[in-house]
Amino acid sequence: xxxxxxxxxxxxxxxxxxxxxxxxxxxxxxxxxxxxxxxxxxxxxxxxxxxxxxxxxxxxxxxxxxxxxxxxxxxxxxxxxxxxxxxxxxxxxxxxxxxxxxxxxxxxxxxxxxxxxxxxxxxxxxxxxxxxxxxxxxxxxxxxxxxxxxxxxxxxxxxxxxxxxxxxxxxxxxxxxxxxxxxxxxxxxxxxxxxxxxxxxxxxxxxxxxxxxxxxxxxxxxxxxxxxxxxxxxxxxxxxxxxxxxxxxxxxxxxxxxxxxxxxxxxxxxxxxxxxxxxxxxxxxxxx
Numbered sequence: 001x002x003x004x005x006x007x008x009x010x011x012x013x014x015x016x017x018x019x020x021x022x023x024x025x026x027x028x029x030x031x032x033x034x035x036x037x038x039x040x041x042x043x044x045x046x047x048x049x050x051x052x053x054x055x056x057x058x059x060x061x062x063x064x065x066x067x068x069x070x071x072x073x074x075x076x077x078x079x080x081x082x083x084x085x086x087x088x089x090x091x092x093x094x095x096x097x098x099x100x101x102x103x104x105x106x107x108x109x110x111x112x113x114x115x116x117x118x119x120x121x122x123x124x125x126x127x128x129x130x131x132x133x134x135x136x137x138x139x140x141x142x143x144x145x146x147x148x149x150x151x152x153x154x155x156x157x158x159x160x161x162x163x164x165x166x167x168x169x170x171x172x173x174x175x176x177x178x179x180x181x182x183x184x185x186x187x188x189x190x191x192x193x194x195x196x197x198x199x200x201x202x203x204x205x206x207x208x209x210x211x212x213x214x215x216x217x218x219x220x221x222x223x224x225x226x227x228x229x230x231x232x233x234x235x236x237x238x239x240x241x242x243x244x245x246x247x248x249x250x251x252x253x254x255x256x257x258x259x260x261x262x263x264x265x266x267x268x269x270x271x272x273x274x275x276x277x278x279x280x281x282x283x284x285x286x287x288x
Contacts, residue, residue: 023051030066037077070135109166117141147191148206156186159274162258168251
């Protein structure tokens with residue numbers, strides 16, 4: 001009998017072992033530019049659990065099929081949160097209105113991403129093309145980010161009347177002033193920009209991205225697992241002492257002030273005019 005917890009059935013990702021000590025989780029919805037719905041997020045979480053429990057795995061890579069890493073949240077997805085068993089935050093998920101919406105985002109955005117951030121093994125995001133809003137958010141919990149030279153990172157959702165995507169690490173990863181400019185304007189940052197700011201570790205040609213990432217994972221995997229775990233925990237703990245988790249939770253609460261305002265003003269979770277603002281910015285940037 002197959003142990004579905006140890007060997008889940010994936011529909012929107014792949015779980016690969018390119019080498020005995022390295023696991024690779026691959027977003028596999030290239031037709032949607034790897035837009036993430038609840039199915040994908042919970043499959044990613046299941047794959048992280050498999051890799052975390054496998055004593056052979058020392059390093060975990062998060063990669064993606066197709067031209068782009070991820071276009072963000074799948075705005076066409078309609079599946080309710082209660083279709084999935086919560087792993088972080090169960091209280092309030094069944095409540096109607098704002099209460100259920102807030103509890104849901106505590107679970108599948110902040111909760112899952114914080115859980116991945118604290119997996120006791122080194123993690124590497126392998127990013128090509130666009131990582132937009134929720135796509136950028138998928139990379140941010142990883143310990144190391146390797147980007148192709150054509151990678152672009154953006155979080156344009158202030159146009160929707162919220163402060164940014166839900167796992168709010170902008171000030172930590174980009175520095176406060178550049179993070180403010182990025183959010184205020186909807187600016188797209190290149191891989192080179194993000195490397196200079198410290199969010200991206202390495203920028204490499206796209207055709208070398210997978211091998212470069214795998215080679216770095218090989219180098220890391222030569223170290224003992226306990227040493228890698230303790231080094232990761234020590235650095236994460238130093239950020240915890242600076243208040244990183246509190247800051248993320250506070251930003252989520254502010255995010256939901258934006259949602260609540262939009263529901264009163266527009267009877268919709270976000271300002272619907274934001275979509276046209278974002279589309280206009282995208283057209284303008286493509287002509288530059």
